[in-house]
Amino acid sequence: MSKPFSILSCLLVLGILLTASPGQAQQLNIAEQEAIQAAVDRVAASVVQIETVGGLIEGGGPIEGASRTTGTIVSPDGFILSSLYGFIQEPSGILVTMPGGKRVAGKIIAKDTQRNLILLKVETDAELAVPEAVARAELQPGQWAIALGKTFAKDLPSVSVGIVSATHRVWGKAVQTDAKISPNNYGGPLIDIQGRVIGILTPLSPQDPGATGGFEWYDSGIGFAVPLTDIQQRLDTLKEGEDLKPGLLGINLKGNDIVADPAEIAAVRYNSPAQVAGIQEKDVLIGANGRPIVRQAQLKHILGEAYAGDTLEFKVKRGEEELTFSITLADELIPYERPFLGILLDRNILDAAVVNHVFDDTAAKTSGVQAGDKIVKYDDTEVDSPQTLREAVATAEPDVPHKLVVLRGEDKTTLEVTPTSMPNEFLAAVAAPTAPEGVEAREGVVTGESDFQLAEEKNSAKLFVPEAAKKLPSLGLVVLLGDAEFKIEPQWDAWKKQAETFGYALLEIQPASESRWTRPEISVVRKMIDRVRDNYNIDVTRTVTVGGKSGGAMALLHGFENRDVQTGAVAIEAGIPRGTNIPDNEPLERLEIVFLIPKDSETTVTLKPQIETLEKMKFTVIRSEATGSKLSETDIEAVSNWLNTLDRI
Incomplete structure (x- = not known):
């Protein structure tokens, strides 16, 4: 067979199976099994089992015993590729x-x-078998795909056995x-019906x-393989001991719809490759190489x-002019540190930036802001809303004076x-939000407590x-994430009391298992937050996730992945x-993190690194001592006061 099966070929085979006699269908099944076995046999000598010994478990403690994964030989002199997933414990x-x-x-x-x-x-005297790779250009959706692993044998x-579903997924990285696909075959090869390695x-x-x-997505029918031909182009670099890292440009884009929105620059990171090359805010990227x-999806x-x-080589549209910039991507950016003026704006005024409160001992106070x-106006930016000011301050050059016109x-x-830098401690309490004078209650706004479980999810919520x-x-919005060890119910009334005082909604979500949260449930938390946002006007700058034990880990994970809908964890x-x-701290994607640690807790040592x-990455991190592993009314009030200052500039 000189070419992989096409979709048409598969349909022809299916038609033959549907019209064939029982004996002919059996022969076709046998032929199919023999073809698959022949493909497996061709590459089997290039697939190895890997045992990792020792390392660190969740939280930093040592691992006892060994775990296994799969590897694929890619060089006759002992070089083996595997999935990074099998080595996150740093064996x-x-x-x-x-x-x-x-x-x-192995090393x-x-x-x-x-x-x-x-x-x-690995060091070996034997010449190892290296499999043949198939070019991505030869692949077609619908052709055979066979996943191999030696994790358990x-x-x-x-x-x-399956098919190729798509050839350019995960921003072009994978088939x-x-x-x-699961830990059973991570690190192993995905091969075609000819026994050639797809990835x-x-x-x-x-x-x-x-x-x-x-x-x-393991064992779900959604799996990925990095094309071997892509890796071979960089294999010499890896052999020399040089890590390959994502290439960073140092920009933020305007808008949230990557499928529809153009790649317009909303912010340029200071001293980033983009800034050094001359890329500016409001530029629109229209081509590369x-x-x-x-x-935006095409840029990604x-x-x-x-x-x-x-x-x-980037093509950029600046006004009516088209410019070309040659930019070398970086492996890291200078950590972004969020600037702090020391003010809260009036939340009742949406079409102007009116100061409601000035914090003591801050840049704003020293400068005479009242x-x-x-x-x-902030420098050259005309300010016509709180968001305009927020973005102007966040994206301005750091460590220099700025002009503020009031x-x-x-x-x-x-x-x-x-x-100055954002404070890494709870600020003094400020007045709770109040509605403008003379405003009448809006009709149709549902208040009070209600069941909030989504029909399509197993997670209970209210x-x-x-x-x-x-x-x-x-x-x-405060999203409470409990589990079997950190129960929300004893705290619920105290949270409701503070919610009434400080004007925030409470969303309690339980893990599907009712015991511990799992990483895939990030999407469930996001879906429920979106549902609340669909029904109420929720301020993203005062939206936080709060959790203990596995719920605390989920609060952090959701925050890192969903900074467009929350500002604190x-x-x-x-x-x-x-x-x-851990994503970079970004000018237009803020996340402030609070660790509440009971006195003498075992987590104190493991949390320190x-x-x-996080502090090295210039995230704003607040460490505070909790009264115990269960939050007291004092703890809940402190978190509520923090939430009431979270939209500070």
Whole structure:
């Protein structure tokens, strides 16, 4: 067979099966099985079992015993590719069972964190079998795809048969298959009916680029393989011990619809490749390396295939002019630190930035900003709404003075203000939100407590909306994530009391298992938040997730992946799950993190390096001592006061 099966070929075979006699159908089934077995036999000698010994478990403790994964030989002198998923515990030892049954030590040479792969090396005198790769250009949706793994068997590989579902998924990084993909075959090859390697199996996700992103789809008929021909182009770099990392441009785009919105620049990170090259806010990216960019998704495809160190030629539209920029992507950006003026704006005024409160000992206070001032300009940006000011401050050059023009009565005053860093502690309480004078209660606003479970989900949930919702222009939102160890019910009344005082809605969600949260349930939490937002005017700058134990881990995970709908996350006696990709702190995607840690809690030690990492990345992190593993009324009031200042600028 010189070419892989096409969809038409498969349909012809199906037609033959439907019209064939029982004997002919049986012969065709036997022929199919023989073809699959022949393909497996052709590549089996290139598939190995890998045992990882030791390492760290969730929270930082040592692992006892060994775990297994699969590898694929890619070089006759002992280089083996596997999935990064099998190594997130940072093993202290690696053993590889070679095709002849001999176990030899392996060592990590380099990682590809763009595509979640890892390169190992074993020392052997034997010349190892290297499989043939099939070019992605030859692949067609509908052709056979066979997934192999040796995670649970040293001799014969496990086999899962399916088809190629798509050839350019996860922003161009992967081929998609409906064969059952799981830790059983991560690191193994996905092959065609001729026994040629399509790619290396690994979990991937367009939303979560971490080593565990996409794991939630295991055995679901949604699996991915990184094309081997793509990896071969970079294999020499990996062999030299150089990690391959995502290529970073250093921009934020305007809008939230990546399928429909153009790639218009909303913010450019300071000292990033984009800024150094001359890219500016309001520029529109219209092409890169000869490929058109009409929608944001097309830009994500181009960057998804690129690595740090790659140089891309970008075409940019600036007004009526088209410009070309040659930009070398970076492997990291200077951490972004959010500037802090020290003000709260009037939430009842939506078409202007009117100061409601000025915090003591802040840049705004020092510069003479007063409550009641109407801010009309920040440097060269005309301010016509709270959001305009928020973005102007967030994207301005750091560590230098800025001009602030305010209207104070009939007088226009220019002030000079040098923002400081966001405070890493709870601020003094400010007045609770109140509705404008004379505003009548809106009809049709449903308040009080109600069941909120979604018909399509197993997670139980309930919603509480305060009476203030009938008059306030917007509400905050607190999403409570309980589990078997951190129960919400004993705290519920205290939360409701604070919700009435501070004007926020309460959404309590329980894990589907009723015991612990799992990573795939991130999408359930997001879906429920969206449903609340569909029915009420929720202020994203005062939306937070709060949880303890596994619920605390979920609060953090959801925050990292959904900064477009929340601004804060509170974890009680919980940390960041191992393998989590922590995104960069971004000018237009804010996330403030609170760790509430009971005195003498065992998590104190394990949280320390996580907090240090977040602080190094310039996230605003608040550490506070909780009265116990169950929140007291004092703790709940402190979190509510923090929420009431979370929209500060």
